[in-house]
Amino acid sequence: MSFSIFPWSFKCIAEHRLAMDLVACKWIPTITLAFLLLIFTASLWNLESNQADQYPFPGDLTNMILDKLEGWSLGKNGFTEDSNKRGLKAVGPNMTTCHPSYGRTDLLVNCCPPGFQSPVPFVDFQFPDPQSPLRIRRPTHAIDADFLAKYNKALTIMKSLPHDDPRSFSRQANLHCLFCTGAYDQQNYNAPVSIHRTWLFFPWHRMMIYFHERIIGSLIGDETFALPYWAWDIPEGMVMPDMYTNKSSSFFHTQRDASHLPPNTADLNYVSDTNISREDQLDINLSFMYNQMVSGARKTELFMGCKYKAGTEGYCDGPGTIELAPHNALHTWVGSSLNPGREDMGKFYSAARDPIFYAHHSNIDRLWEVWREFNKHQLDITDPDWLESFFFFYDENLRLVRVKVSDVLDIIKLGYSYEQVHRPWLNKRPKPSFPPKLARQMLKTKENENKLQMLSTHFSSSDFEPHGRALDASLAVKVRNHWSKKEKEEENVIVVHGIEVKGDAYVKFEVYVNLVDESKISPKFREFAGTFAHIPGAAASKKKIDLKLGVSELLEDLEADQDESIWVTLLPKTPSCSNVTIGGVRMEFIK
Numbered sequence: 001m002s003f004s005i006f007p008w009s010f011k012c013i014a015e016h017r018l019a020m021d022l023v024a025c026k027w028i029p030t031i032t033l034a035f036l037l038l039i040f041t042a043s044l045w046n047l048e049s050n051q052a053d054q055y056p057f058p059g060d061l062t063n064m065i066l067d068k069l070e071g072w073s074l075g076k077n078g079f080t081e082d083s084n085k086r087g088l089k090a091v092g093p094n095m096t097t098c099h100p101s102y103g104r105t106d107l108l109v110n111c112c113p114p115g116f117q118s119p120v121p122f123v124d125f126q127f128p129d130p131q132s133p134l135r136i137r138r139p140t141h142a143i144d145a146d147f148l149a150k151y152n153k154a155l156t157i158m159k160s161l162p163h164d165d166p167r168s169f170s171r172q173a174n175l176h177c178l179f180c181t182g183a184y185d186q187q188n189y190n191a192p193v194s195i196h197r198t199w200l201f202f203p204w205h206r207m208m209i210y211f212h213e214r215i216i217g218s219l220i221g222d223e224t225f226a227l228p229y230w231a232w233d234i235p236e237g238m239v240m241p242d243m244y245t246n247k248s249s250s251f252f253h254t255q256r257d258a259s260h261l262p263p264n265t266a267d268l269n270y271v272s273d274t275n276i277s278r279e280d281q282l283d284i285n286l287s288f289m290y291n292q293m294v295s296g297a298r299k300t301e302l303f304m305g306c307k308y309k310a311g312t313e314g315y316c317d318g319p320g321t322i323e324l325a326p327h328n329a330l331h332t333w334v335g336s337s338l339n340p341g342r343e344d345m346g347k348f349y350s351a352a353r354d355p356i357f358y359a360h361h362s363n364i365d366r367l368w369e370v371w372r373e374f375n376k377h378q379l380d381i382t383d384p385d386w387l388e389s390f391f392f393f394y395d396e397n398l399r400l401v402r403v404k405v406s407d408v409l410d411i412i413k414l415g416y417s418y419e420q421v422h423r424p425w426l427n428k429r430p431k432p433s434f435p436p437k438l439a440r441q442m443l444k445t446k447e448n449e450n451k452l453q454m455l456s457t458h459f460s461s462s463d464f465e466p467h468g469r470a471l472d473a474s475l476a477v478k479v480r481n482h483w484s485k486k487e488k489e490e491e492n493v494i495v496v497h498g499i500e501v502k503g504d505a506y507v508k509f510e511v512y513v514n515l516v517d518e519s520k521i522s523p524k525f526r527e528f529a530g531t532f533a534h535i536p537g538a539a540a541s542k543k544k545i546d547l548k549l550g551v552s553e554l555l556e557d558l559e560a561d562q563d564e565s566i567w568v569t570l571l572p573k574t575p576s577c578s579n580v581t582i583g584g585v586r587m588e589f590i591k
């Protein structure tokens with residue numbers, strides 16, 4: 001029987017004519033077959049007992065066996081074994097695949113560490129000693145001179161380390177370059193690793209600054225060292241922190257926008273320079289924060305970003321609220337307008353060369369905690385593909401550490417915490433710019449006029465596929481709302497789908513609901529649903545982007561939650577929007 005299954009047997013018999021060898025030719029395949037059957041049965045048993053969730057359908061049994069076999073063959077490579085076994089689609093880099101990558105469409109960069117070609121032994125992440133002191137991250141506007149001196153000294157040392165040393169500042173900066181430009185392939189897949197615009201955004205950056213902080217501390221022998229955070233979400237922090245502008249310190253960096261130095265107020269939703277008063281800017285910033293943290297972030301995906309899984313098929317491009325802005329917007333605001341990509345902060349390949357990057361991300365990291373806390377951890381992701389996604393970082397002892405997302409979900413266990421600041425944006429729920437009833441009436445009238453004489457900016461179709469529609473001018477589309485089908489716990493979500501960005505410039509457009517007057521609008525008003533703030537040039541994938549904006553509270557406030565349809569207006573804010581096409585706009589419910 002085994003002869004017909006294994007062609008190898010024929011060859012074997014042809015080559016080995018001695019009786020003893022013939023016996024071997026018969027038995028080796030038979031034993032192999034029996035062994036495979038055994039594994040198969042064991043896996044079936046396993047399926048029934050505890051792993052049923054990962055292989056819900058009988059068709060997946062084939063995958064399961066393939067995974068098993070794949071698992072064995074990959075075990076040889078020092079970087080792989082258990083992570084993607086049993087059908088998991090966790091993302092992680094194959095560290096030996098580093099290659100030059102594009103920092104901008106016209107700029108090839110090589111951020112690979114020396115000697116990456118051969119696998120380096122690694123250890124699995126372990127929590128720091130729970131007895132060691134908690135590192136308390138404080139806001140940049142509240143740190144003292146002692147702390148500054150200490151940090152300055154450590155950063156000076158870090159900057160003086162040779163590039164060969166993974167703790168050196170240049171290597172730290174390159175970490176960001178490597179993961180944001182797609183310089184690594186994923187383990188087991190011919191697809192790049194990407195850390196922006198997906199649910200890996202928060203955990204990857206947490207890992208990066210965690211190791212960075214510990215390295216800095218160890219360079220001055222200070223176990224309590226904690227990175228400061230730039231609290232741009234509160235008025236005290238809505239300015240470039242002073243410490244970064246002191247020319248004689250290691251925090252100073254030349255590649256920044258000179259017109260955004262203090263006392264210029266930070267624009268959390270930055271597009272281009274305006275001359276509004278500080279007071280107005282603060283007001284807009286706070287309402288904007290409310291939208292990004294509260295009303296626009298009531299479901300996991302809206303805040304965390306899309307579910308990015310391993311392989312080409314698993315790729316997605318859908319950023320969460322905070323990542324879009326203030327995160328992207330402030331990267332752009334800080335970077336120098338004299339450089340083609342507003343480097344250094346304005347492009348991801350170069351962003352971490354600016355010391356302010358670490359305080360910026362410290363605040364991003366803190367806001368992730370604030371959001372989790374608000375939602376009593378009810379919205380935390382439990383998908384094993386996310387939890388098992390992993391990366392490698394060098395620690396303060398020059399060990400390469402493999403760290404999984406599940407390792408970085410408890411900051412106290414990670415040995416750090418945040419000094420709390422107030423949250424003035426919490427009660428900045430915006431008010432409509434126009435009486436909602438009147439607005440809806442006006443839009444109805446306009447629609448009827450449109451039927452007679454179609455205005456080129458208002459569309460009753462919200463689907464522009466397959467070719468898409470350019471965003472060279474503002475665009476208002478009527479979108480059906482199917483409100484009666486909505487279940488109680490569900491969130492209304494506006495999806496601007498199939499966004500395609502050509503070119504390399506910062507792209508920004510804003511989305512408004514039931515807007516009647518474009519001229520006086522800003523995120524200060526309830527009509528504001530969200531923003532698309534995009535820094536092109538990240539990891540290579542041709543997938544189009546979906547922008548998802550949670551609007552249930554907004555629709556209630558605009559008294560439109562039970563309307564059959566709403567008007568959604570896209571307002572281009574940068575000239576680069578003429579390089580943007582969108583596939584359409586639709587309304588969805590998210591559980």
Ligand code: C2O
Binds near residue numbers: 348361
């Ligand atoms: Cu990886 Cu602030 O970007």
